[in-house]
Amino acid sequence: MGINKLSDLIRSEARSAISYKEISDYTGKTIAVDTSIVLNQFRTAVPRLRNRDGVNVSPLTGLFFRTLHFLEHDIRPVFVFDGCPPEQKASVLARRAKVTGWSSSYTSTSVSCQIQDCQRLLRLLGVPYVRAPGDGEAFCAQLVKDGRADAVASEDMDTLAFGGTLLLRQLNAKRVSEVMEYSLPKVLDTLKLTYKEFVDLCILLGSLVLIQKHRTIEEVVLHINRETHPVPLSWRYSDARRLFSDAPQATLPELIWKEPDEKGLVNFLCHEKYVKEDRIRGRMEKFRQTQKERRKEREEISTAGKGKQTLMEDFFRATRKREAPVVEEPSSRKKARPH
Incomplete structure:
Protein backbone atom coordinates (compact mmCIF):
# COMPACT_ATOMS: atom_id res chain seq x y z
CA MET A 1 0.00 0.00 0.00
CA GLY A 2 2.80 2.40 0.85
CA ILE A 3 2.91 5.48 3.07
CA ASN A 4 2.83 8.72 1.14
CA LYS A 5 6.18 10.55 1.12
CA LEU A 6 7.59 8.68 4.13
CA SER A 7 10.77 7.83 2.22
CA ASP A 8 11.17 11.51 1.29
CA LEU A 9 10.77 12.54 4.92
CA ILE A 10 13.37 10.03 6.12
CA ARG A 11 15.85 11.09 3.43
CA SER A 12 15.34 14.71 4.46
CA GLU A 13 15.14 14.47 8.26
CA ALA A 14 16.82 11.15 9.15
CA ARG A 15 19.40 10.63 6.45
CA SER A 16 21.69 8.64 8.75
CA ALA A 17 19.02 5.93 9.01
CA ILE A 18 19.63 4.94 5.37
CA SER A 19 22.61 2.89 4.23
CA TYR A 20 23.48 2.10 0.62
CA LYS A 21 24.76 -1.43 0.20
CA GLU A 22 25.25 -4.30 -2.22
CA ILE A 23 23.33 -7.55 -2.36
CA SER A 24 26.50 -9.44 -1.36
CA ASP A 25 26.35 -7.69 2.03
CA TYR A 26 23.41 -9.98 2.91
CA THR A 27 25.18 -13.27 2.24
CA GLY A 28 24.18 -15.79 4.91
CA LYS A 29 21.16 -13.73 5.99
CA THR A 30 17.53 -14.82 6.19
CA ILE A 31 15.33 -12.31 4.40
CA ALA A 32 11.52 -12.14 4.66
CA VAL A 33 10.23 -11.25 1.19
CA ASP A 34 6.94 -9.43 0.66
CA THR A 35 5.77 -11.67 -2.19
CA SER A 36 2.89 -9.47 -3.37
CA ILE A 37 5.34 -6.68 -4.17
CA VAL A 38 7.61 -9.01 -6.17
CA LEU A 39 4.73 -10.43 -8.20
CA ASN A 40 3.23 -7.01 -8.83
CA GLN A 41 6.60 -5.72 -10.06
CA PHE A 42 6.78 -8.39 -12.74
CA ARG A 43 3.11 -8.12 -13.68
CA THR A 44 3.48 -4.41 -14.39
CA ALA A 45 7.00 -4.53 -15.86
CA VAL A 46 6.31 -7.32 -18.35
CA PRO A 47 2.54 -7.36 -18.90
CA ARG A 48 2.74 -8.94 -22.37
CA LEU A 49 4.82 -11.99 -21.51
CA ARG A 50 2.19 -14.61 -22.26
CA ASN A 51 2.38 -18.28 -23.09
CA ARG A 52 0.61 -20.00 -25.98
CA ASP A 53 -2.59 -20.18 -23.92
CA GLY A 54 -2.57 -16.39 -23.50
CA VAL A 55 -1.71 -16.58 -19.78
CA ASN A 56 0.61 -13.89 -18.37
CA VAL A 57 3.55 -15.89 -17.03
CA SER A 58 5.73 -12.89 -16.09
CA PRO A 59 5.12 -13.30 -12.31
CA LEU A 60 6.12 -16.97 -12.46
CA THR A 61 9.24 -16.47 -14.54
CA GLY A 62 10.16 -13.34 -12.58
CA LEU A 63 9.82 -15.20 -9.29
CA PHE A 64 11.98 -18.02 -10.72
CA PHE A 65 14.81 -15.70 -11.77
CA ARG A 66 14.61 -13.49 -8.65
CA THR A 67 14.76 -16.48 -6.28
CA LEU A 68 17.79 -17.99 -8.02
CA HIS A 69 19.47 -14.58 -7.83
CA PHE A 70 19.01 -14.58 -4.05
CA LEU A 71 20.22 -18.16 -3.68
CA GLU A 72 23.34 -17.48 -5.75
CA HIS A 73 24.32 -14.88 -3.14
CA ASP A 74 23.72 -17.37 -0.31
CA ILE A 75 20.67 -15.40 0.83
CA ARG A 76 17.95 -17.51 2.49
CA PRO A 77 14.62 -16.03 1.34
CA VAL A 78 11.31 -16.70 3.08
CA PHE A 79 8.43 -15.67 0.84
CA VAL A 80 5.41 -14.33 2.70
CA PHE A 81 2.01 -14.36 0.98
CA ASP A 82 -0.91 -12.18 2.05
CA GLY A 83 -3.72 -13.68 4.07
CA CYS A 84 -7.10 -12.04 4.67
CA PRO A 85 -6.77 -8.30 4.02
CA PRO A 86 -7.44 -5.70 6.69
CA GLU A 87 -10.40 -3.55 5.76
CA GLN A 88 -8.15 -0.50 5.27
CA LYS A 89 -6.16 -2.20 2.49
CA ALA A 90 -8.73 -4.37 0.74
CA SER A 91 -9.88 -1.74 -1.76
CA VAL A 92 -6.32 -0.74 -2.65
CA LEU A 93 -5.31 -4.35 -3.29
CA ALA A 94 -8.41 -5.09 -5.33
CA ARG A 95 -7.73 -2.01 -7.48
CA ARG A 96 -4.08 -3.06 -7.95
CA ALA A 97 -5.16 -6.54 -9.05
CA LYS A 98 -7.70 -5.14 -11.50
CA VAL A 99 -5.15 -2.80 -13.12
CA THR A 100 -2.67 -5.65 -13.67
CA GLY A 101 -5.32 -8.15 -14.76
CA TRP A 102 -4.31 -10.58 -12.01
CA SER A 103 -6.59 -12.21 -9.47
CA SER A 104 -6.09 -10.87 -5.97
CA SER A 105 -4.32 -13.24 -3.57
CA TYR A 106 -6.60 -12.11 -0.77
CA THR A 107 -9.48 -14.46 -0.07
CA SER A 108 -10.83 -15.61 3.22
CA THR A 109 -11.06 -19.34 2.47
CA SER A 110 -9.07 -20.11 -0.66
CA VAL A 111 -5.93 -19.25 -2.59
CA SER A 112 -6.09 -18.18 -6.25
CA CYS A 113 -4.78 -20.52 -8.96
CA GLN A 114 -2.01 -18.03 -9.77
CA ILE A 115 -0.81 -17.93 -6.19
CA GLN A 116 -0.95 -21.73 -6.00
CA ASP A 117 1.32 -21.80 -9.07
CA CYS A 118 3.79 -19.45 -7.37
CA GLN A 119 3.80 -21.58 -4.23
CA ARG A 120 4.38 -24.72 -6.28
CA LEU A 121 7.29 -22.99 -8.02
CA LEU A 122 8.86 -22.10 -4.65
CA ARG A 123 8.54 -25.70 -3.46
CA LEU A 124 10.38 -26.85 -6.59
CA LEU A 125 13.05 -24.23 -5.93
CA GLY A 126 13.46 -25.59 -2.41
CA VAL A 127 12.54 -22.30 -0.76
CA PRO A 128 10.09 -21.96 2.18
CA TYR A 129 7.00 -19.79 2.04
CA VAL A 130 4.24 -18.91 4.51
CA ARG A 131 0.78 -17.43 4.26
CA ALA A 132 0.33 -14.56 6.67
CA PRO A 133 -2.75 -14.44 8.93
CA GLY A 134 -3.41 -10.96 7.51
CA ASP A 135 -1.21 -8.39 5.81
CA GLY A 136 1.96 -9.92 4.36
CA GLU A 137 4.15 -6.95 5.27
CA ALA A 138 2.96 -7.06 8.87
CA PHE A 139 3.97 -10.71 9.12
CA CYS A 140 7.34 -9.97 7.48
CA ALA A 141 7.91 -7.38 10.20
CA GLN A 142 6.92 -9.92 12.86
CA LEU A 143 9.53 -12.38 11.55
CA VAL A 144 12.23 -9.74 12.01
CA LYS A 145 10.99 -8.71 15.46
CA ASP A 146 10.91 -12.37 16.53
CA GLY A 147 14.45 -12.95 15.29
CA ARG A 148 13.37 -15.44 12.60
CA ALA A 149 14.58 -13.16 9.80
CA ASP A 150 17.30 -10.53 9.58
CA ALA A 151 15.44 -8.02 7.39
CA VAL A 152 12.38 -7.47 5.20
CA ALA A 153 12.70 -7.06 1.43
CA SER A 154 9.91 -4.82 0.16
CA GLU A 155 9.44 -1.63 -1.83
CA ASP A 156 6.62 -0.36 0.41
CA MET A 157 7.54 1.69 3.47
CA ASP A 158 4.71 0.11 5.52
CA THR A 159 7.25 -2.35 6.91
CA LEU A 160 8.65 0.34 9.21
CA ALA A 161 5.20 1.30 10.48
CA PHE A 162 4.53 -2.37 11.24
CA GLY A 163 7.63 -2.37 13.44
CA GLY A 164 10.06 -4.10 11.08
CA THR A 165 13.47 -2.95 12.31
CA LEU A 166 15.29 -3.35 9.00
CA LEU A 167 13.81 -2.70 5.55
CA LEU A 168 15.63 -3.44 2.30
CA ARG A 169 14.55 -1.77 -0.92
CA GLN A 170 15.94 -2.71 -4.35
CA LEU A 171 17.48 -5.92 -3.03
CA ASN A 172 17.59 -7.14 -6.62
CA ALA A 173 19.84 -4.22 -7.65
CA LYS A 174 22.75 -5.20 -9.92
CA ARG A 175 24.79 -2.01 -9.64
CA VAL A 176 27.10 -1.03 -6.78
CA SER A 177 25.58 0.48 -3.62
CA GLU A 178 21.98 0.53 -4.88
CA VAL A 179 20.36 -1.59 -2.16
CA MET A 180 18.73 0.84 0.27
CA GLU A 181 18.70 -0.28 3.92
CA TYR A 182 16.35 1.58 6.28
CA SER A 183 16.91 1.17 10.04
CA LEU A 184 13.80 1.82 12.15
CA PRO A 185 15.77 2.27 15.43
CA LYS A 186 17.92 4.93 13.74
CA VAL A 187 14.82 6.66 12.35
CA LEU A 188 13.23 6.83 15.80
CA ASP A 189 16.45 7.99 17.45
CA THR A 190 17.08 10.73 14.88
CA LEU A 191 13.50 12.01 14.87
CA LYS A 192 13.26 11.72 18.69
CA LEU A 193 10.05 9.73 18.47
CA THR A 194 8.75 6.61 20.17
CA PHE A 244 -0.01 -1.21 12.33
CA SER A 245 0.27 -2.05 16.02
CA ASP A 246 -2.22 -4.91 16.41
CA ALA A 247 -1.62 -6.93 13.26
CA PRO A 248 -2.66 -10.62 13.54
CA GLN A 249 0.11 -12.88 14.87
CA ALA A 250 0.83 -16.48 13.95
CA THR A 251 3.24 -19.27 14.77
CA LEU A 252 5.86 -19.73 12.09
CA PRO A 253 6.49 -23.30 10.90
CA GLU A 254 10.01 -24.69 10.65
CA LEU A 255 11.92 -23.07 7.79
CA ILE A 256 13.82 -25.48 5.54
CA TRP A 257 15.80 -24.73 2.39
CA LYS A 258 16.54 -27.52 -0.10
CA GLU A 259 18.32 -27.96 -3.42
CA PRO A 260 16.16 -26.93 -6.44
CA ASP A 261 14.43 -29.74 -8.32
CA GLU A 262 15.55 -28.98 -11.88
CA LYS A 263 13.57 -31.79 -13.48
CA GLY A 264 10.42 -30.69 -11.68
CA LEU A 265 11.03 -27.05 -12.61
CA VAL A 266 11.42 -27.86 -16.31
CA ASN A 267 8.29 -30.03 -16.26
CA PHE A 268 6.23 -27.35 -14.51
CA LEU A 269 7.46 -24.18 -16.23
CA CYS A 270 8.14 -25.57 -19.70
CA HIS A 271 5.75 -28.49 -20.23
CA GLU A 272 2.79 -27.16 -18.22
CA LYS A 273 3.16 -23.39 -18.45
CA TYR A 274 4.90 -23.36 -21.85
CA VAL A 275 7.83 -21.14 -20.91
CA LYS A 276 10.71 -21.57 -23.37
CA GLU A 277 12.78 -24.52 -22.21
CA ASP A 278 16.15 -23.06 -23.25
CA ARG A 279 15.56 -20.09 -20.89
CA ILE A 280 14.90 -22.33 -17.90
CA ARG A 281 17.67 -24.85 -18.57
CA GLY A 282 20.15 -22.09 -19.38
CA ARG A 283 19.43 -20.31 -16.10
CA MET A 284 19.69 -23.52 -14.12
CA GLU A 285 23.05 -24.27 -15.73
CA LYS A 286 24.32 -20.85 -14.68
CA PHE A 287 23.00 -21.47 -11.16
CA ARG A 288 24.81 -24.82 -10.93
CA GLN A 289 28.08 -23.27 -12.08
CA THR A 290 27.76 -20.43 -9.58
CA GLN A 291 27.08 -22.85 -6.74
CA LYS A 292 30.03 -25.00 -7.80
CA GLU A 293 32.35 -21.97 -7.76
CA ARG A 294 31.10 -20.91 -4.32
CA ARG A 295 31.63 -24.41 -2.89
CA LYS A 296 35.15 -24.43 -4.28
CA GLU A 297 35.86 -21.03 -2.70
CA ARG A 298 34.59 -22.23 0.68
CA GLU A 299 36.68 -25.39 0.49
CA GLU A 300 39.81 -23.39 -0.35
CA ILE A 301 39.16 -21.02 2.55
CA SER A 302 38.56 -23.95 4.90
CA THR A 303 41.75 -25.72 3.77
CA ALA A 304 43.82 -22.55 4.11
CA GLY A 305 42.39 -21.92 7.57
CA LYS A 306 43.55 -25.28 8.88
CA GLY A 307 47.15 -24.42 8.14
CA LYS A 308 47.38 -21.14 10.01
CA GLN A 309 46.36 -19.60 13.30
CA THR A 310 42.86 -18.13 13.22
CA LEU A 311 42.86 -14.35 13.38
CA MET A 312 40.01 -12.15 14.57
CA GLU A 313 39.51 -10.67 11.08
CA ASP A 314 38.99 -14.18 9.68
CA PHE A 315 35.59 -14.28 11.35
CA PHE A 316 34.33 -11.33 9.30
CA ARG A 317 34.04 -10.90 5.58
CA ALA A 318 35.99 -7.84 4.42
CA THR A 319 33.80 -5.27 2.75
CA ARG A 320 34.73 -2.12 0.94
CA LYS A 321 33.96 0.99 2.95
CA ARG A 322 31.48 3.17 1.14
CA GLU A 323 30.76 6.81 1.60
CA ALA A 324 27.14 7.79 1.83
CA PRO A 325 25.90 9.50 -1.34
CA VAL A 326 25.73 13.27 -1.13
CA VAL A 327 22.15 14.45 -0.85
CA GLU A 328 21.34 18.06 -1.65
CA GLU A 329 19.14 20.14 0.61
CA PRO A 330 15.43 19.98 -0.30
CA SER A 331 15.46 23.60 -1.48
CA SER A 332 17.84 22.77 -4.32
CA ARG A 333 15.23 20.39 -5.82
CA LYS A 334 17.99 17.94 -6.64
CA LYS A 335 17.70 14.30 -5.67
CA ALA A 336 20.68 12.09 -4.97
CA ARG A 337 18.77 8.90 -5.74
CA PRO A 338 15.61 8.01 -7.64
CA HIS A 339 12.55 6.82 -5.83
Whole structure:
Protein backbone atom coordinates (compact mmCIF):
# COMPACT_ATOMS: atom_id res chain seq x y z
CA MET A 1 0.00 0.00 0.00
CA GLY A 2 2.80 2.40 0.85
CA ILE A 3 2.91 5.48 3.07
CA ASN A 4 2.83 8.72 1.14
CA LYS A 5 6.18 10.55 1.12
CA LEU A 6 7.59 8.68 4.13
CA SER A 7 10.77 7.83 2.22
CA ASP A 8 11.17 11.51 1.29
CA LEU A 9 10.77 12.54 4.92
CA ILE A 10 13.37 10.03 6.12
CA ARG A 11 15.85 11.09 3.43
CA SER A 12 15.34 14.71 4.46
CA GLU A 13 15.14 14.47 8.26
CA ALA A 14 16.82 11.15 9.15
CA ARG A 15 19.40 10.63 6.45
CA SER A 16 21.69 8.64 8.75
CA ALA A 17 19.02 5.93 9.01
CA ILE A 18 19.63 4.94 5.37
CA SER A 19 22.61 2.89 4.23
CA TYR A 20 23.48 2.10 0.62
CA LYS A 21 24.76 -1.43 0.20
CA GLU A 22 25.25 -4.30 -2.22
CA ILE A 23 23.33 -7.55 -2.36
CA SER A 24 26.50 -9.44 -1.36
CA ASP A 25 26.35 -7.69 2.03
CA TYR A 26 23.41 -9.98 2.91
CA THR A 27 25.18 -13.27 2.24
CA GLY A 28 24.18 -15.79 4.91
CA LYS A 29 21.16 -13.73 5.99
CA THR A 30 17.53 -14.82 6.19
CA ILE A 31 15.33 -12.31 4.40
CA ALA A 32 11.52 -12.14 4.66
CA VAL A 33 10.23 -11.25 1.19
CA ASP A 34 6.94 -9.43 0.66
CA THR A 35 5.77 -11.67 -2.19
CA SER A 36 2.89 -9.47 -3.37
CA ILE A 37 5.34 -6.68 -4.17
CA VAL A 38 7.61 -9.01 -6.17
CA LEU A 39 4.73 -10.43 -8.20
CA ASN A 40 3.23 -7.01 -8.83
CA GLN A 41 6.60 -5.72 -10.06
CA PHE A 42 6.78 -8.39 -12.74
CA ARG A 43 3.11 -8.12 -13.68
CA THR A 44 3.48 -4.41 -14.39
CA ALA A 45 7.00 -4.53 -15.86
CA VAL A 46 6.31 -7.32 -18.35
CA PRO A 47 2.54 -7.36 -18.90
CA ARG A 48 2.74 -8.94 -22.37
CA LEU A 49 4.82 -11.99 -21.51
CA ARG A 50 2.19 -14.61 -22.26
CA ASN A 51 2.38 -18.28 -23.09
CA ARG A 52 0.61 -20.00 -25.98
CA ASP A 53 -2.59 -20.18 -23.92
CA GLY A 54 -2.57 -16.39 -23.50
CA VAL A 55 -1.71 -16.58 -19.78
CA ASN A 56 0.61 -13.89 -18.37
CA VAL A 57 3.55 -15.89 -17.03
CA SER A 58 5.73 -12.89 -16.09
CA PRO A 59 5.12 -13.30 -12.31
CA LEU A 60 6.12 -16.97 -12.46
CA THR A 61 9.24 -16.47 -14.54
CA GLY A 62 10.16 -13.34 -12.58
CA LEU A 63 9.82 -15.20 -9.29
CA PHE A 64 11.98 -18.02 -10.72
CA PHE A 65 14.81 -15.70 -11.77
CA ARG A 66 14.61 -13.49 -8.65
CA THR A 67 14.76 -16.48 -6.28
CA LEU A 68 17.79 -17.99 -8.02
CA HIS A 69 19.47 -14.58 -7.83
CA PHE A 70 19.01 -14.58 -4.05
CA LEU A 71 20.22 -18.16 -3.68
CA GLU A 72 23.34 -17.48 -5.75
CA HIS A 73 24.32 -14.88 -3.14
CA ASP A 74 23.72 -17.37 -0.31
CA ILE A 75 20.67 -15.40 0.83
CA ARG A 76 17.95 -17.51 2.49
CA PRO A 77 14.62 -16.03 1.34
CA VAL A 78 11.31 -16.70 3.08
CA PHE A 79 8.43 -15.67 0.84
CA VAL A 80 5.41 -14.33 2.70
CA PHE A 81 2.01 -14.36 0.98
CA ASP A 82 -0.91 -12.18 2.05
CA GLY A 83 -3.72 -13.68 4.07
CA CYS A 84 -7.10 -12.04 4.67
CA PRO A 85 -6.77 -8.30 4.02
CA PRO A 86 -7.44 -5.70 6.69
CA GLU A 87 -10.40 -3.55 5.76
CA GLN A 88 -8.15 -0.50 5.27
CA LYS A 89 -6.16 -2.20 2.49
CA ALA A 90 -8.73 -4.37 0.74
CA SER A 91 -9.88 -1.74 -1.76
CA VAL A 92 -6.32 -0.74 -2.65
CA LEU A 93 -5.31 -4.35 -3.29
CA ALA A 94 -8.41 -5.09 -5.33
CA ARG A 95 -7.73 -2.01 -7.48
CA ARG A 96 -4.08 -3.06 -7.95
CA ALA A 97 -5.16 -6.54 -9.05
CA LYS A 98 -7.70 -5.14 -11.50
CA VAL A 99 -5.15 -2.80 -13.12
CA THR A 100 -2.67 -5.65 -13.67
CA GLY A 101 -5.32 -8.15 -14.76
CA TRP A 102 -4.31 -10.58 -12.01
CA SER A 103 -6.59 -12.21 -9.47
CA SER A 104 -6.09 -10.87 -5.97
CA SER A 105 -4.32 -13.24 -3.57
CA TYR A 106 -6.60 -12.11 -0.77
CA THR A 107 -9.48 -14.46 -0.07
CA SER A 108 -10.83 -15.61 3.22
CA THR A 109 -11.06 -19.34 2.47
CA SER A 110 -9.07 -20.11 -0.66
CA VAL A 111 -5.93 -19.25 -2.59
CA SER A 112 -6.09 -18.18 -6.25
CA CYS A 113 -4.78 -20.52 -8.96
CA GLN A 114 -2.01 -18.03 -9.77
CA ILE A 115 -0.81 -17.93 -6.19
CA GLN A 116 -0.95 -21.73 -6.00
CA ASP A 117 1.32 -21.80 -9.07
CA CYS A 118 3.79 -19.45 -7.37
CA GLN A 119 3.80 -21.58 -4.23
CA ARG A 120 4.38 -24.72 -6.28
CA LEU A 121 7.29 -22.99 -8.02
CA LEU A 122 8.86 -22.10 -4.65
CA ARG A 123 8.54 -25.70 -3.46
CA LEU A 124 10.38 -26.85 -6.59
CA LEU A 125 13.05 -24.23 -5.93
CA GLY A 126 13.46 -25.59 -2.41
CA VAL A 127 12.54 -22.30 -0.76
CA PRO A 128 10.09 -21.96 2.18
CA TYR A 129 7.00 -19.79 2.04
CA VAL A 130 4.24 -18.91 4.51
CA ARG A 131 0.78 -17.43 4.26
CA ALA A 132 0.33 -14.56 6.67
CA PRO A 133 -2.75 -14.44 8.93
CA GLY A 134 -3.41 -10.96 7.51
CA ASP A 135 -1.21 -8.39 5.81
CA GLY A 136 1.96 -9.92 4.36
CA GLU A 137 4.15 -6.95 5.27
CA ALA A 138 2.96 -7.06 8.87
CA PHE A 139 3.97 -10.71 9.12
CA CYS A 140 7.34 -9.97 7.48
CA ALA A 141 7.91 -7.38 10.20
CA GLN A 142 6.92 -9.92 12.86
CA LEU A 143 9.53 -12.38 11.55
CA VAL A 144 12.23 -9.74 12.01
CA LYS A 145 10.99 -8.71 15.46
CA ASP A 146 10.91 -12.37 16.53
CA GLY A 147 14.45 -12.95 15.29
CA ARG A 148 13.37 -15.44 12.60
CA ALA A 149 14.58 -13.16 9.80
CA ASP A 150 17.30 -10.53 9.58
CA ALA A 151 15.44 -8.02 7.39
CA VAL A 152 12.38 -7.47 5.20
CA ALA A 153 12.70 -7.06 1.43
CA SER A 154 9.91 -4.82 0.16
CA GLU A 155 9.44 -1.63 -1.83
CA ASP A 156 6.62 -0.36 0.41
CA MET A 157 7.54 1.69 3.47
CA ASP A 158 4.71 0.11 5.52
CA THR A 159 7.25 -2.35 6.91
CA LEU A 160 8.65 0.34 9.21
CA ALA A 161 5.20 1.30 10.48
CA PHE A 162 4.53 -2.37 11.24
CA GLY A 163 7.63 -2.37 13.44
CA GLY A 164 10.06 -4.10 11.08
CA THR A 165 13.47 -2.95 12.31
CA LEU A 166 15.29 -3.35 9.00
CA LEU A 167 13.81 -2.70 5.55
CA LEU A 168 15.63 -3.44 2.30
CA ARG A 169 14.55 -1.77 -0.92
CA GLN A 170 15.94 -2.71 -4.35
CA LEU A 171 17.48 -5.92 -3.03
CA ASN A 172 17.59 -7.14 -6.62
CA ALA A 173 19.84 -4.22 -7.65
CA LYS A 174 22.75 -5.20 -9.92
CA ARG A 175 24.79 -2.01 -9.64
CA VAL A 176 27.10 -1.03 -6.78
CA SER A 177 25.58 0.48 -3.62
CA GLU A 178 21.98 0.53 -4.88
CA VAL A 179 20.36 -1.59 -2.16
CA MET A 180 18.73 0.84 0.27
CA GLU A 181 18.70 -0.28 3.92
CA TYR A 182 16.35 1.58 6.28
CA SER A 183 16.91 1.17 10.04
CA LEU A 184 13.80 1.82 12.15
CA PRO A 185 15.77 2.27 15.43
CA LYS A 186 17.92 4.93 13.74
CA VAL A 187 14.82 6.66 12.35
CA LEU A 188 13.23 6.83 15.80
CA ASP A 189 16.45 7.99 17.45
CA THR A 190 17.08 10.73 14.88
CA LEU A 191 13.50 12.01 14.87
CA LYS A 192 13.26 11.72 18.69
CA LEU A 193 10.05 9.73 18.47
CA THR A 194 8.75 6.61 20.17
CA TYR A 195 7.42 3.83 17.96
CA LYS A 196 3.81 4.80 18.80
CA GLU A 197 4.52 8.42 17.87
CA PHE A 198 6.11 7.23 14.62
CA VAL A 199 2.92 5.32 13.75
CA ASP A 200 0.91 8.51 14.27
CA LEU A 201 3.39 10.32 12.03
CA CYS A 202 2.78 7.71 9.31
CA ILE A 203 -0.99 8.11 9.65
CA LEU A 204 -0.66 11.88 9.30
CA LEU A 205 1.36 11.32 6.11
CA GLY A 206 4.50 13.15 7.13
CA SER A 207 3.38 15.93 9.49
CA LEU A 208 6.63 15.65 11.45
CA VAL A 209 6.60 19.07 13.09
CA LEU A 210 3.07 18.54 14.45
CA ILE A 211 3.91 15.11 15.89
CA GLN A 212 7.18 16.30 17.41
CA LYS A 213 5.32 19.17 19.05
CA HIS A 214 2.09 17.48 20.16
CA ARG A 215 3.19 13.78 20.24
CA THR A 216 -0.23 12.24 19.39
CA ILE A 217 -2.92 12.65 16.75
CA GLU A 218 -5.47 13.56 19.45
CA GLU A 219 -3.31 16.48 20.59
CA VAL A 220 -2.66 17.57 17.01
CA VAL A 221 -6.40 17.67 16.34
CA LEU A 222 -6.96 19.78 19.46
CA HIS A 223 -4.40 22.40 18.46
CA ILE A 224 -4.81 22.84 14.70
CA ASN A 225 -6.99 25.50 13.10
CA ARG A 226 -10.18 23.64 12.19
CA GLU A 227 -11.17 26.30 9.66
CA THR A 228 -8.00 26.00 7.57
CA HIS A 229 -7.49 22.30 8.32
CA PRO A 230 -10.92 20.71 8.76
CA VAL A 231 -10.90 17.22 10.26
CA PRO A 232 -13.28 14.80 8.50
CA LEU A 233 -15.89 13.31 10.83
CA SER A 234 -15.28 9.91 9.26
CA TRP A 235 -11.50 9.95 9.86
CA ARG A 236 -10.83 6.56 11.49
CA TYR A 237 -7.26 7.09 12.64
CA SER A 238 -7.73 4.67 15.54
CA ASP A 239 -8.40 1.91 13.04
CA ALA A 240 -5.21 2.86 11.21
CA ARG A 241 -3.27 2.60 14.47
CA ARG A 242 -4.61 -0.88 15.07
CA LEU A 243 -3.68 -1.85 11.51
CA PHE A 244 -0.01 -1.21 12.33
CA SER A 245 0.27 -2.05 16.02
CA ASP A 246 -2.22 -4.91 16.41
CA ALA A 247 -1.62 -6.93 13.26
CA PRO A 248 -2.66 -10.62 13.54
CA GLN A 249 0.11 -12.88 14.87
CA ALA A 250 0.83 -16.48 13.95
CA THR A 251 3.24 -19.27 14.77
CA LEU A 252 5.86 -19.73 12.09
CA PRO A 253 6.49 -23.30 10.90
CA GLU A 254 10.01 -24.69 10.65
CA LEU A 255 11.92 -23.07 7.79
CA ILE A 256 13.82 -25.48 5.54
CA TRP A 257 15.80 -24.73 2.39
CA LYS A 258 16.54 -27.52 -0.10
CA GLU A 259 18.32 -27.96 -3.42
CA PRO A 260 16.16 -26.93 -6.44
CA ASP A 261 14.43 -29.74 -8.32
CA GLU A 262 15.55 -28.98 -11.88
CA LYS A 263 13.57 -31.79 -13.48
CA GLY A 264 10.42 -30.69 -11.68
CA LEU A 265 11.03 -27.05 -12.61
CA VAL A 266 11.42 -27.86 -16.31
CA ASN A 267 8.29 -30.03 -16.26
CA PHE A 268 6.23 -27.35 -14.51
CA LEU A 269 7.46 -24.18 -16.23
CA CYS A 270 8.14 -25.57 -19.70
CA HIS A 271 5.75 -28.49 -20.23
CA GLU A 272 2.79 -27.16 -18.22
CA LYS A 273 3.16 -23.39 -18.45
CA TYR A 274 4.90 -23.36 -21.85
CA VAL A 275 7.83 -21.14 -20.91
CA LYS A 276 10.71 -21.57 -23.37
CA GLU A 277 12.78 -24.52 -22.21
CA ASP A 278 16.15 -23.06 -23.25
CA ARG A 279 15.56 -20.09 -20.89
CA ILE A 280 14.90 -22.33 -17.90
CA ARG A 281 17.67 -24.85 -18.57
CA GLY A 282 20.15 -22.09 -19.38
CA ARG A 283 19.43 -20.31 -16.10
CA MET A 284 19.69 -23.52 -14.12
CA GLU A 285 23.05 -24.27 -15.73
CA LYS A 286 24.32 -20.85 -14.68
CA PHE A 287 23.00 -21.47 -11.16
CA ARG A 288 24.81 -24.82 -10.93
CA GLN A 289 28.08 -23.27 -12.08
CA THR A 290 27.76 -20.43 -9.58
CA GLN A 291 27.08 -22.85 -6.74
CA LYS A 292 30.03 -25.00 -7.80
CA GLU A 293 32.35 -21.97 -7.76
CA ARG A 294 31.10 -20.91 -4.32
CA ARG A 295 31.63 -24.41 -2.89
CA LYS A 296 35.15 -24.43 -4.28
CA GLU A 297 35.86 -21.03 -2.70
CA ARG A 298 34.59 -22.23 0.68
CA GLU A 299 36.68 -25.39 0.49
CA GLU A 300 39.81 -23.39 -0.35
CA ILE A 301 39.16 -21.02 2.55
CA SER A 302 38.56 -23.95 4.90
CA THR A 303 41.75 -25.72 3.77
CA ALA A 304 43.82 -22.55 4.11
CA GLY A 305 42.39 -21.92 7.57
CA LYS A 306 43.55 -25.28 8.88
CA GLY A 307 47.15 -24.42 8.14
CA LYS A 308 47.38 -21.14 10.01
CA GLN A 309 46.36 -19.60 13.30
CA THR A 310 42.86 -18.13 13.22
CA LEU A 311 42.86 -14.35 13.38
CA MET A 312 40.01 -12.15 14.57
CA GLU A 313 39.51 -10.67 11.08
CA ASP A 314 38.99 -14.18 9.68
CA PHE A 315 35.59 -14.28 11.35
CA PHE A 316 34.33 -11.33 9.30
CA ARG A 317 34.04 -10.90 5.58
CA ALA A 318 35.99 -7.84 4.42
CA THR A 319 33.80 -5.27 2.75
CA ARG A 320 34.73 -2.12 0.94
CA LYS A 321 33.96 0.99 2.95
CA ARG A 322 31.48 3.17 1.14
CA GLU A 323 30.76 6.81 1.60
CA ALA A 324 27.14 7.79 1.83
CA PRO A 325 25.90 9.50 -1.34
CA VAL A 326 25.73 13.27 -1.13
CA VAL A 327 22.15 14.45 -0.85
CA GLU A 328 21.34 18.06 -1.65
CA GLU A 329 19.14 20.14 0.61
CA PRO A 330 15.43 19.98 -0.30
CA SER A 331 15.46 23.60 -1.48
CA SER A 332 17.84 22.77 -4.32
CA ARG A 333 15.23 20.39 -5.82
CA LYS A 334 17.99 17.94 -6.64
CA LYS A 335 17.70 14.30 -5.67
CA ALA A 336 20.68 12.09 -4.97
CA ARG A 337 18.77 8.90 -5.74
CA PRO A 338 15.61 8.01 -7.64
CA HIS A 339 12.55 6.82 -5.83
